[in-house]
Amino acid sequence: MINETEFRLADGTDTRTLPKVLLHDHLDGGLRPQTIIDLANGAELPASDAEALGQWFEDSANSGSLEQYLETFAVVLSVMQTADALRRVAREAIEDLDADGVIYAELRWAPEQHLRDGLTLDGAIEAVTAGLREGCEAADGRIRVGQLICVMRQNDNAVAVVEAALRHRSASITDARVVGVDLAGPEAGFPPSGHREAFALAAREFMPATVHAGEGDGVDSIASAILDGRALRLGHGVRIADDIEIAEQVDGHTTVALGRVANWVRDRELTLEVSPSSNLQTGIAEDMRDHPFDLLYQLGFDVTVNTDNRLMSATTPSLELVRLSDAFGYSLDDLEEFAMNAAAAAFLPQEDRTDLAERIEAGFQDARG
Template sequence: MSETTPTTPQTTLERVRALPKVSLHDHLDGGLRPATIVEIASANGHRLPTSDPEELRAWFRDAADSGTLVRYLETFDHTIAVMQDAESLARVATEAVLDLAADGVVYGELRYAPEQHLQGGLSLDEVVEAVEEGMRRGEQQAAAAGTPIRVGTLVTAMRHADRGLEIAELALRHRDAGVVGFDIAGAEIGFAPSDHLAAFDRLHAENFPVTIHAGEAFGLPSIADALHPCGAERIGHGVRIVEDVSVHEGHDEHGLPNATLGRLATWVRDRGIVLELCPSSNVQTGAATSVAEHPITLLKDLGFSISVNTDNRLMSGTSLSREFALLVEEAGWNLADVERATITALSGSFLPFPDRVALASAVIRPAFA
């Protein structure tokens, strides 16, 4: 396939949608279909800003465009409210898998915090079981529709709560039933990853993969804390690693942007720590000014291991194809950049190594050839 940039945003989007993609950072409670929210809320009595699905879609996008992470997170009050029983959890999971598959995602990792779905009387294990049931159903339906996808789940602990070790044990109990990793999420400022050190120690002792939200609302200390005491294998967002990069005029002898990297940035780049970057979401929360100026392009050019992600498809009104299309149209990316980011995401995924190799050789690389 030629690297020539298509002439219109729509053709760019269509072209990218046809390519196989890998999604590492997608919140289950951030990607619901508006019609599903309306239907479940009507049944369980939860009051929404509007009962019209399209108006609700616009409300989520507008509310998330506040420019602050705290306001952005408030939109989840409505999505979480309709994910409080097993049937609803399974339905949301199935629809999320189908939506990713329809967008060309061939492997995805969906994350959610089981502790947020207990209001209807479910236990933590029942929450996980319902989500996994929905995930497997989604995979089966996607395969039947001719858009095969494989999905793993990341069980997440809320960083402001004191349940990290309990949620880590939950993840371990379900590691052979679809749970592929552990994460912490939520308000970043004032809640260091190392507050949950006992959880990370337990997971490392059991050889279980870990990614950690860091470097979005808080800067370098958050990233360093996630990497060193906590042993994160990937960083959720990590966009503020750019604060440890000083850019100068011109390019070096290798053709890379002329820049000086601090010790933390050097560590992240040289060890291939995959950054789960989410351009549109970062613009909404104020971590970046625009997709065109998002640090993802600089980090890519400097040799960092970057992946492209959606974060919350509903709140950002986006898809993985749209994120790549925006980078092509606004930041000058080409299809080689899209392929590189896709292979990087696959390499950094928590999928077993032989499966990664097979997916890269049989599905991803042939599509870009």
């Protein structure tokens, strides 16, 4: 269970008061355990009370394997097959993020995974949109949201999914509709090149794309995300560190050499949607202090802080900031830079990104007193 002290930095700052922009958060990875129980309508679950069920998700996700981590989604997807369920989950996601100080979020999900009980792609998107709008309206303008529609890389529905995303694309930051597309699912063995046609379609229609890459597979996957997936951001992307050579010199100085892909990602400022706690669960590192986040930050990569799946990682955006700060000694200035990176990379018009940056600046100024 999370306690209040976990939200505080070493200087006492409550990270929930800091304005945040969240680029990588899965709708189906953020359900409240009690909601799963309610929506299951008595169907068998791994645990029968909310606290025990939440612990089951966290324990099951701590496998060190992306593939095993993804198996926990079978439970949540089983209760997200109706319009009412999708609407409730979407509304509650906004409530939870608003309570954590998020001012803009891009929630990603795969409509093709919610069609077992008769929903269509369009019907599923309409239900989620309705729930997101309800949550934003109740928050009275504190938080805005956009949707990222995921193509599942192990399936063959990519073009149809992108076409559906285009039918529901956003016209305004206030409409809670689709702002981009994504490629998700088991990374190894399912390269972005397998869905080149779908992402070319998105590009022709000027819909931005982010692609999961560099989490469950290496540098070649990242290269394919850029070349075949037309990625403007990289979902996780942390294994770009595999393309960085660090050498200790005799005089004590350290030299760093970046490979071709790492150079491209850094120099073109392709944003890394890093989800530190989730990355530990899927085997990127054993301890936060060994996570490549700080290496990438110090080398000038455009890093952002994300949650991936709040349920499975027992986390929130505010907790991720504390965990990183405890590991690497980050100051409020560092945390503000991560938030600014996210605002600049959001799939929004420039004027909306500028507004987010101004809200971040004001919020961090208030935190400094």
